[in-house]
Amino acid sequence: MSLLAVDQLVMQFGSRLIQKDISLKVEKGCIFAVMGGSGCGKSTLLKHLVGLLPPASGTVTYDGVDFWASDDAQRNALRSRLGMLFQSAALWSSMTVLENVCLPLARQTRLDAKQRDAKAREVLEWVELGEFANFYPASLSGGMKKRAGLARAIAAEPPLLFLDEPSAGLDPISSRRLDDLILDIRHRTGAAVVFVSHELPSLFAIADDGIFLDADSKRPIAHGCPRELARQDVHPTVHAFLHREVPPPAAPAATEATP
Numbered sequence: 001m002s003l004l005a006v007d008q009l010v011m012q013f014g015s016r017l018i019q020k021d022i023s024l025k026v027e028k029g030c031i032f033a034v035m036g037g038s039g040c041g042k043s044t045l046l047k048h049l050v051g052l053l054p055p056a057s058g059t060v061t062y063d064g065v066d067f068w069a070s071d072d073a074q075r076n077a078l079r080s081r082l083g084m085l086f087q088s089a090a091l092w093s094s095m096t097v098l099e100n101v102c103l104p105l106a107r108q109t110r111l112d113a114k115q116r117d118a119k120a121r122e123v124l125e126w127v128e129l130g131e132f133a134n135f136y137p138a139s140l141s142g143g144m145k146k147r148a149g150l151a152r153a154i155a156a157e158p159p160l161l162f163l164d165e166p167s168a169g170l171d172p173i174s175s176r177r178l179d180d181l182i183l184d185i186r187h188r189t190g191a192a193v194v195f196v197s198h199e200l201p202s203l204f205a206i207a208d209d210g211i212f213l214d215a216d217s218k219r220p221i222a223h224g225c226p227r228e229l230a231r232q233d234v235h236p237t238v239h240a241f242l243h244r245e246v247p248p249p250a251a252p253a254a255t256e257a258t259p
């Protein structure tokens with residue numbers, strides 16, 4: 001049974017279709033990339049997966065339990081097994097970095113205050129922010145905020161982590177450090193990671209599997225490891241994305257000949 005399985009998911013806002021036919025599986029320890037051009041629906045897909053937004057149809061199952069068919073108590077139990085890093089890191093600005101990282105420990109574990117403090121400090125050391133535990137988010141750089149958000153996402157050691165563009169806006173060295181950190185988290189905790197990214201170096205360096213969502217046809221047009229997809233004969237849009245090329249113009253739609 002897969003840690004996460006998505007079957008025939010349809011994403012829609014009102015009558016506006018965003019994506020359909022989304023099916024995927026994520027196994028323990030897998031780093032899974034959600035790829036696609038801007039606006040194709042990657043962040044929306046993550047929202048459906050982490051329980052923030054119900055899909056129009058289709059199923060999302062965790063260890064065989066259908067998330068959206070579950071009752072509130074079951075959903076909350078499933079949500080507590082997921083860690084999430086939002087694009088903006090979404091740290092609480094009125095709390096110190098340490099307090100931010102303690103939050104999921106208070107909600108999702110039975111640790112007492114002293115144990116929570118010790119665990120949060122350990123995780124902050126891990127992301128190299130040990131010295132910044134008592135800083136407020138406003139006094140951190142963009143890369144440090146991302147790492148603080150990552151520390152908060154992993155603190156309770158969830159088996160599944162969702163990261164929305166973790167390296168967006170980072171310089172190449174910070175981005176590389178974040179990639180190494182994600183690999184290290186997988187190595188240390190065995191967690192699976194689902195991440196959205198446009199960053200080719202990150203996609204090639206860390207993803208084992210993935211899905212490519214196409215904005216034009218509004219459905220996935222490739223499944224697989226980005227490194228392997230880059231070597232294969234794939235849809236021209238996927239090829240252009242993975243090789244950083246301008247895609248060839250789409251063939252004009254067939255029209256009836258006029259006399």
Ligand SMILES: Nc1ncnc2c1ncn2[C@@H]1O[C@H](COP(=O)(O)OP(=O)(O)OP(=O)(O)O)[C@@H](O)[C@H]1O
Binds near residue numbers: 018041042045
């Ligand atoms: N709450 C909403 N209501 C209506 N439409 C929305 C909402 N959220 C997103 N959309 C639309 O859904 C589409 C997909 O948005 P989404 O943010 O998921 O794309 P994305 O692939 O993550 O984009 P990017 O790579 O630019 O971050 C967009 O056209 C967006 O305008």
